[in-house]
Amino acid sequence: MDTYNIILELDERGHGAFFLNDDQEKVGEMVVAITATRLTVYHTEINPEYEGKGLSKLLLEAMVAHARQKKLMVIPLCAYVHTQFKRHPEQYNDIWLH
Structure with missing residues (x-):
């Protein structure tokens, strides 16, 4: 079993x-941009040789946890994140900025 870690890196x-x-x-x-009240998700990408292992979901979970912890509303411009929010609104309505 591979072990993965997720690190958030932001510029000034x-x-x-x-x-x-x-x-x-x-x-x-x-790829994200974060302000005092919002977290905008632009793009999610997994290296081709790692696709199909549920890794996008790990990134989604980390982003959602961060948004909830910091009380941010999420703008899902990324097609993957937007699709997940639409499929499971009960999981994300508290942070989804429609």
Whole structure:
């Protein structure tokens, strides 16, 4: 079983990404911008050789946990995140900025 860790890296303007790493390399990222009240998700990408392992879901869970902890509303411009929010509104309505 691979172990993964997720690190949020932001620049001084609040732009950056949640990076998903395994023991050796970066295997995916979720590009975001964060302000005092909002977290905008632009894009989620997993390296092709790691697709199909549920790793996008790990990034989604990390982003949602961060948004809830910081009391941020999420703007899901990313197609993957928007689809998950639409499929499971009961899980995300508390943070989804429609």
